[in-house]
Amino acid sequence: MEAFLKEAKAASHTAATLPSAKKNEILRKMAQALREAKGTILEANAEDMRLAEENRLNEALKDRLFLDEKRIEAMATAVEEIAALKEPIGRVLEGWVTEDGLKIEKVTIPIGVIGIIYESRPNVTSDTAALCFKSGNVCVLKGGKEAQHSNEAIASTLRGVLRQESLPESIVSLLPDSSREGVAKLIKQDRYVDLIVPRGGEALIRFVSENATVPVVKHDKGLCHTYIDKDADLDKAVAIAINAKVQRPGVCNAMETLLVDRAIADKVLPRLKEAFDAAGTELRACDATREIIDAEAASESDFDTEYLANILSIKTVEGVDEAIAHIRRYGSGHSEAIVTENHTTAERFLDAIDAAAVYLNASTRFTDGGAFGFGAEVGISTNKLHARGPMGIEGLTTYKFKIYGNGQVRK
Amino acid sequence: MEAFLKEAKAASHTAATLPSAKKNEILRKMAQALREAKGTILEANAEDMRLAEENRLNEALKDRLFLDEKRIEAMATAVEEIAALKEPIGRVLEGWVTEDGLKIEKVTIPIGVIGIIYESRPNVTSDTAALCFKSGNVCVLKGGKEAQHSNEAIASTLRGVLRQESLPESIVSLLPDSSREGVAKLIKQDRYVDLIVPRGGEALIRFVSENATVPVVKHDKGLCHTYIDKDADLDKAVAIAINAKVQRPGVCNAMETLLVDRAIADKVLPRLKEAFDAAGTELRACDATREIIDAEAASESDFDTEYLANILSIKTVEGVDEAIAHIRRYGSGHSEAIVTENHTTAERFLDAIDAAAVYLNASTRFTDGGAFGFGAEVGISTNKLHARGPMGIEGLTTYKFKIYGNGQVRK
Numbered sequence: 102m103e104a105f106l107k108e109a110k111a112a113s114h115t116a117a118t119l120p121s122a123k124k125n126e127i128l129r130k131m132a133q134a135l136r137e138a139k140g141t142i143l144e145a146n147a148e149d150m151r152l153a154e155e156n157r158l159n160e161a162l163k164d165r166l167f168l169d170e171k172r173i174e175a176m177a178t179a180v181e182e183i184a185a186l187k188e189p190i191g192r193v194l195e196g197w198v199t200e201d202g203l204k205i206e207k208v209t210i211p212i213g214v215i216g217i218i219y220e221s222r223p224n225v226t227s228d229t230a231a232l233c234f235k236s237g238n239v240c241v242l243k244g245g246k247e248a249q250h251s252n253e254a255i256a257s258t259l260r261g262v263l264r265q266e267s268l269p270e271s272i273v274s275l276l277p278d279s280s281r282e283g284v285a286k287l288i289k290q291d292r293y294v295d296l297i298v299p300r301g302g303e304a305l306i307r308f309v310s311e312n313a314t315v316p317v318v319k320h321d322k323g324l325c326h327t328y329i330d331k332d333a334d335l336d337k338a339v340a341i342a343i344n345a346k347v348q349r350p351g352v353c354n355a356m357e358t359l360l361v362d363r364a365i366a367d368k369v370l371p372r373l374k375e376a377f378d379a380a381g382t383e384l385r386a387c388d389a390t391r392e393i394i395d396a397e398a399a400s401e402s403d404f405d406t407e408y409l410a411n412i413l414s415i416k417t418v419e420g421v422d423e424a425i426a427h428i429r430r431y432g433s434g435h436s437e438a439i440v441t442e443n444h445t446t447a448e449r450f451l452d453a454i455d456a457a458a459v460y461l462n463a464s465t466r467f468t469d470g471g472a473f474g475f476g477a478e479v480g481i482s483t484n485k486l487h488a489r490g491p492m493g494i495e496g497l498t499t500y501k502f503k504i505y506g507n508g509q510v511r512k
Numbered sequence: 513m514e515a516f517l518k519e520a521k522a523a524s525h526t527a528a529t530l531p532s533a534k535k536n537e538i539l540r541k542m543a544q545a546l547r548e549a550k551g552t553i554l555e556a557n558a559e560d561m562r563l564a565e566e567n568r569l570n571e572a573l574k575d576r577l578f579l580d581e582k583r584i585e586a587m588a589t590a591v592e593e594i595a596a597l598k599e600p601i602g603r604v605l606e607g608w609v610t611e612d613g614l615k616i617e618k619v620t621i622p623i624g625v626i627g628i629i630y631e632s633r634p635n636v637t638s639d640t641a642a643l644c645f646k647s648g649n650v651c652v653l654k655g656g657k658e659a660q661h662s663n664e665a666i667a668s669t670l671r672g673v674l675r676q677e678s679l680p681e682s683i684v685s686l687l688p689d690s691s692r693e694g695v696a697k698l699i700k701q702d703r704y705v706d707l708i709v710p711r712g713g714e715a716l717i718r719f720v721s722e723n724a725t726v727p728v729v730k731h732d733k734g735l736c737h738t739y740i741d742k743d744a745d746l747d748k749a750v751a752i753a754i755n756a757k758v759q760r761p762g763v764c765n766a767m768e769t770l771l772v773d774r775a776i777a778d779k780v781l782p783r784l785k786e787a788f789d790a791a792g793t794e795l796r797a798c799d800a801t802r803e804i805i806d807a808e809a810a811s812e813s814d815f816d817t818e819y820l821a822n823i824l825s826i827k828t829v830e831g832v833d834e835a836i837a838h839i840r841r842y843g844s845g846h847s848e849a850i851v852t853e854n855h856t857t858a859e860r861f862l863d864a865i866d867a868a869a870v871y872l873n874a875s876t877r878f879t880d881g882g883a884f885g886f887g888a889e890v891g892i893s894t895n896k897l898h899a900r901g902p903m904g905i906e907g908l909t910t911y912k913f914k915i916y917g918n919g920q921v922r923k
Contacts, residue, residue: 114840118864199885203874210866212896291721295896310702314722316897337919344921429525451914453529455621463614463917472922473913474610485623485706485910486727487897499896502884503862506874508748510755511883 102286105277106241106293109214112269113239117211119268121188128184128231130262132177135227138258139173145254146223153247165221166248176227176255183231183477189494190237204505209498211237213295216276216287218243218309220301223251230259230273232477236497241294243276243284281308288313300480318488318496320480323353323435324407325465328424328450330441331364337462338440339372344464345438347380350411353481354436354458354468357407358414360424363389366417370394373415382411389417404431421446425453432456435483436465457483457490513697516688517652517704520625523680524650528622530679532599539595539642542673543588546638549669550584556665557634564658576632577659587638587666594642594888600905601648615916620909622648624706627687627698629654629720631712634662641670641684643888647908652705654687654695692719699724711891729899729907731891734764734846735818736876739835739861741852742775748873749851750783755875756849758791761822764892765847765869765879768818769825771835774800777828781805784826793822800828815842832857836864843867846894847876868894868901 135142146168153163195207215238219225226244233240244252252275260270276283288297291314298318299309306321327345329338345356361369366389374394377384385403386396396415403414404427418424421439428437438460439450451459458468468491470478475493482488488496546553557579564574606618626649630636637655644651655663664686671681687694699708702725709729710720717732738756740749756767772780777800785805788795796814797807807826814825815838829835832850839848849871850861862870869879879902881889886904893899899907 114864114866117866197885199878199883201878201883203878203883205884213866311725316727316895334919340919340921348922453525455525455528455624456912458913458915460915461917463915463920464922466922467610467612467614467915467917467920472610472612472614473616474608484727489911490913500900501867502869502901504869504871504874504878506872506878508745508751509874509878510751511759511875511877 102278102283102290103293105274106214106290108269108271109239109241109274110293112271113211113213115269116234116239116272117190117213117237119237121190124235124237125184127262127266127268128180128235130266131227131231131259132180132184134258134262135173135177135180135255138254139170142173142251142254142258143168143170145250148250149248156247158247162221162247166223166251168223168251172224176224179224179228179477180231183228183235183494186235186476186494189235189498194500201509202507203509206503207500208503210501212497212499214239214241214293215497216241216243216294216297216315218284218297218299218301218305220245221248223248223255225300226252226255227259228477229479230256232479232494232497234272236494238497239272239274241274241276241287243279243287246279249279284309285312288315288317291315298480316487317484318480318492319483321483322407322433323355323483324358324405324431324433325354325356325436325438326358326360326428326432327356327438327440327465328360328418328421328428329362329365329369330421330439330443330446331362332443332446333365333369333440334442335365335369335372338369339376341438341440341462341464342373343376343380345466346377346382346413347411348464348466351409354465355409356413356465358404358416358431360416360418360427361390362424363417363419366390366393377413380411382413384413384415386415387417390415407433421450425450428454433483434485435481436460436468438463438465457481513689513694513701514704516685517625517701519680519682520650520652520685521704523682524622524624526680527645527650527683528601528624528648530648532601535646535648536595538673538677538679539591539646541677542638542642542670543591543595545669545673546584546588546591546666549665550581553584553662553665553669554579554581556661559661560659567658569658573632573658577634577662579634579662583635587635590635590639590888591642594639594646594905597646597887597905600646600909605911612920613918614920617914618911619914621912623908623910625650625652625704626908627652627654627705627708627726629695629708629710629712629716631656632659634659634666636711637663637666638670639888640890641667643890643905643908645683647905649908650683650685652685652687652698654690654698657690660690695720696723699726699728702726709891727898728895729891729903730894732894733818733844734766734894735769735816735842735844736765736767736847736849737769737771737839737843738767738849738851738876739771739829739832739839740773740776740780741832741850741854741857742773743854743857744776744780744851745853746776746780746783749780750787752849752851752873752875753784754787754791756877757788757793757824758822759875759877762820765876766820767824767876769815769827769842771827771829771838772801773835774828774830777801777804788824791822793824795824795826797826798828801826818844832861836861839865844894845896846892847871847879849874849876868892
């Protein structure tokens with residue numbers, strides 16, 4: 102493992118200083134190589150699918166694992182789109198001159214070696230490798246065991262292009278030991294690895310956070326709320342609440358709990374009930390809510406649960422302050438929304454809530470790189486530091502200070 | 513511990529949303545309170561000094577621990593200077609409108625609860641508390657045992673002002689259990705603590721990095737190099753090398769190793785030898801260097817040592833590429849300098865070296881918040897992420913996205 106990572110670290114010096122035009126040319130060649138290798142990749146994927154049958158994986162997992170010509174074409178196109186992104190390295194974030202006459206520039210640079218741990222979908226392999234390469238980083242990929250053959254075929258296609266270009270193949274690496282022990286070793290190699298990005302179940306993320314000495318950017322749960330204030334436009338409120346819960350219940354930016362201002366509960370709850378019934382949503386509500394509409398009784402633990410399903414907790418609150426207090430207690434710091442027409446109430450909520458994304462009069466479902474306009478997404482960080490919320494390619498960069506003097510010494 | 517940190521977390525909501533004018537007014541009152549409490553603080557410090565004598569602390573430590581009226585006045589002035597800094601919270605870092613018509617603002621916010629672990633100097637207590645307060649954070653301070661009485665007197669003075677203003681005293685807290693076990697618990701409380709800043713010896717920092725589940729901004733070693741290129745102006749080269757080594761050898765941004773281009777070794781080494789002899793510097797050099805000047809033989813481990821003393825390793829290299837390779841192998845990513853008049857060589861070095869600060873024709877001693885013009889310094893981070901290099905009050909902030917809609921839902 103150490104020899105492998107040492108090589109990755111050495112390759113990171115080459116990756117970091119490649120000119121922009123060279124990087125983009127290679128990315129376009131990688132896209133082409135994926136198209137040309139589609140036979141090999143589909144064959145490898147068929148083997149993974151065969152094993153998936155044998156191991157009785159569920160249909161959702163099998164769908165995520167499955168590749169066909171169309172999906173391979175989408176992978177190639179995604180790599181070309183990453184090539185077309187603005188160069189993320191060498192951007193001057195700030196620049197100034199000091200009292201001593203030193204000219205200081207704060208400049209973006211690659212992070213170095215990035216370990217990425219992910220599950221089933223094989224397109225993550227090419228997406229992530231391309232994003233890391235574009236940002237001058239070396240990636241060490243650890244995909245799911247169930248996608249092993251597909252991932253190997255994809256990575257080996259990308260490495261083939263690096264080899265043709267006389268670049269170190271370790272710029273795109275698969276972790277050689279992909280067992281839990283392999284991961285446990287990887288996350289402690291802070292001499293060689295600069296960042297770990299775990300994407301997957303809570304257990305994996307907890308394991309990585311608790312054991313890593315390498316910095317971690319987590320992508321875990323979202324327990325998101327929408328608060329309907331007494332000054333809300335009720336048409337907007339109903340549309341936003343339905344969208345936040347129903348449009349795609351299984352994702353981290355979907356709403357789990359709806360908070361309703363008692364002052365308008367009478368008016369809005371029956372309308373919500375009708376809409377949620379039509380969408381087949383199971384409602385679990387507090388006593389005050391159940392005096393107005395029919396619903397299961399919500400337990401304390403319901404308010405602490407990320408359902409990731411078409412189930413919704415509802416609570417009646419005494420205005421924006423109780424809504425804030427509830428979200429501070431149960432929120433996961435992912436995405437929180439208020440629906441109101443009142444400017445002062447809106448700003449009170451947006452300022453007081455500490456979450457990656459706080460919304461006024463919009464669905465929490467917008468929290469992602471695409472909707473934010475970032476072009477390509479590494480994930481949605483639930484970290485408070487380095488990268489928070491939707492993480493574009495910028496999240497794969499850090500900075501250094503370049504200081505230009507003409508002989509200055511310290512007095 | 514948990515009840516204590518829960519209270520700190522609760523207080524962080526109050527601290528985060530205080531208006532700027534209120535924060536500055538309180539900071540000015542804190543400065544005044546320090547002046548008025550000087551009798552109590554000096555008494556507490558006298559007790560620490562008595563114990564220092566008893567425990568035979570060395571003179572350097574005792575000097576760092578010692579307080580007098582002048583040093584208390586300096587503490588008060590520092591707090592006033594922090595009050596005068598530009599408001600760090602609520603700054604809009606970026607803003608744009610998405611395709612869906614959402615207006616997104618990326619806005620600075622406090623980090624939350626920050627644990628700071630430091631040693632001897634009692635002024636760090638008031639400096640850090642003031643920086644955290646100004647940036648809307650709660651601080652949990654863990655000072656050195658040797659300064660316990662002084663730190664308690666200072667913290668209790670600051671807390672007195674918070675009490676008078678009807679604010680939670682836990683906004684400025686001292687860790688109740690200041691043993692190693694207390695620290696071990698603190699750094700695992702990621703539910704309540706958002707950042708740990710350890711400032712101290714390598715053993716402490718290693719312990720914190722290896723055991724923390726809370727994110728850590730480290731402040732540890734600097735193994736800094738200066739490379740004198742064949743195209744250097746030799747007057748600048750000698751002045752910069754002497755300054756980087758001799759002006760204050762005991763600090764992290766002092767030079768430990770001097771690399772000299774073989775092409776000019778004949779010319780520059782005798783001049784350097786003369787200047788370093790005059791400054792009483794002990795020289796340890798490679799064989800090629802010792803053919804030109806008198807010096808001790810450097811061992812492999814010398815090049816890997818942060819002397820923090822008036823000792824210098826010297827190595828002759830074959831041009832900028834060997835210098836870069838040497839620094840990649842031995843450098844700590846803190847501060848690295850090249851002396852040259854050649855633009856292309858300079859940019860090659862500045863781009864290829866991955867360190868917080870890379871210098872052209874200036875002394876590495878400039879790496880600090882004051883010299884960079886940051887006004888106040890939290891420390892010099894050796895992290896690669898979040899904050900890198902000199903860390904001003906900005907380093908105590910993170911961001912969130914505020915998103916303004918008018919009823920948007922996801923399609």
